[in-house]
Amino acid sequence: MLATSVLCLRACLALLAMPIYLLAFLGIWEPFCKKVFFPFFLEKLSAIHERKAKKHKQELFRNLPDFASPSGELKLLEIGTGCGVNFQFYPPGCRVTCTDINPNFQQGLSKSMSKNQHLRYERFLEAAGEDLHQVPSGSVDAVVCTLVLCSVRDVSAVLREVLRVLRPGGAFYFLEHVAADHSSWKYFWQQIYHPTWKLLFAGCCLTRELWRDLEDAAFSELGVRHVRVALPWTPIEPHIMGFAVK
Template sequence: MTEASILFLRACLALLAMPIYLLSFLGIWEPFCKKIFFPFFLEKFSAIHERKTKKQKQELFHNLPDFTRPSGELKLLEIRTGCSANFQFYPPGCRVTCTDTNPNFQQALSRSVNKNQLVHYERFLLAVGEDLHQVPSGSADAVICAFVLCSVRSVNGTMKEVLRVLRPGGAFCFLEHVAADHSSWKYFWQQICCPTWKLIFDGCCLMREIWKNLEQANFLELNLQHVNIEQPWMPVWPHIIGYAVK
């Protein structure tokens, strides 16, 4: 399809979302989104999304015990925890530090902690992925990113911080939606939806080729797979899953 077709369909979608664009222009949408809409949507949507991604997350997190320290401790750092939907997959006894840019997720986080009491929740840090200065260098055995790198301001900056906070031999575990093949209809629809999607869903970008950032980062080992997780009404079909070792 031509660039003109994409621009036309983007304009049509923007017209449908005009109230949100107007609220954004007036400076109302972003605080409403962060405080009310996005925490509410994400918590409700997580229940549906978890059924779709359960198999992939079980696969992703099953080898976390391999990164336990000789002392028996396993310290996890989760970037942009959100509603903490990953706690159910973590090994019993591990210690988890959570970070997010949005303090309004802490109520949902507390509910998840209460449901998963075999996991030792340590603290919540208000922080962006590109600046984790509150976390000491080399202190984490594993860093978790699940549907996070789509919305950070800089994937490369986040990777630098991940490498800093990981201990040598530690793991970076990731599950992310990514851009589709450029010749596919899926990519065509991602191009159309991206500007409006990014506005509504707190900066989530549909067209990032995150695997390239991971390949360029200075990990000693990278295990990465491209998979499809079908979401019939959402343009986030292609995903990458795997782990990298520092």
């Protein structure tokens, strides 16, 4: 009965979003989403999410300096940099390499860079998290990934790349939205929204249990906390945060 309800409500939502599905079928939606819609949407959502998650991020990145190299320099790689909303939390002098599969965030990214002159920006790489071949193995002290693993094609492949580019003893920091408890109404609605949400928002998956992928990866240490970042009228409320050591 529950599965039938989900399918029926999914069909109703798909009917409402039929113009988007038609544009996707014609091959128009994906380039428009990548160049215009998603950068605009992400900039607005990031501003809201930043207000809600600021205390969590301050806590999350508090010990970043502990992972600096013996020389005191901290080399950081951010996967899915987007508009650069995390820059404010990085320690002064940190050398940042930015990566994103979508190069159309440059306007917002430039603004964030100009506001955060305490950092040293190395370069921007147009790259998927699953393929960071432009970054040498064992070359960075920390990797950061926030609100990105929901939309990558292969979470395990991203985590393998994270482990490859990190030096021994380096750390991977994450804050991601995840599936709600399966017995909750939140999860019921996540299942309904999932197909249309994924189409509208560049592959964003609502029902990934990312803590399991992290547990299966070959980190020597892993700390995961389930936290609440309330975003009214959205199905992306449950989050996990923490860091893992190579």
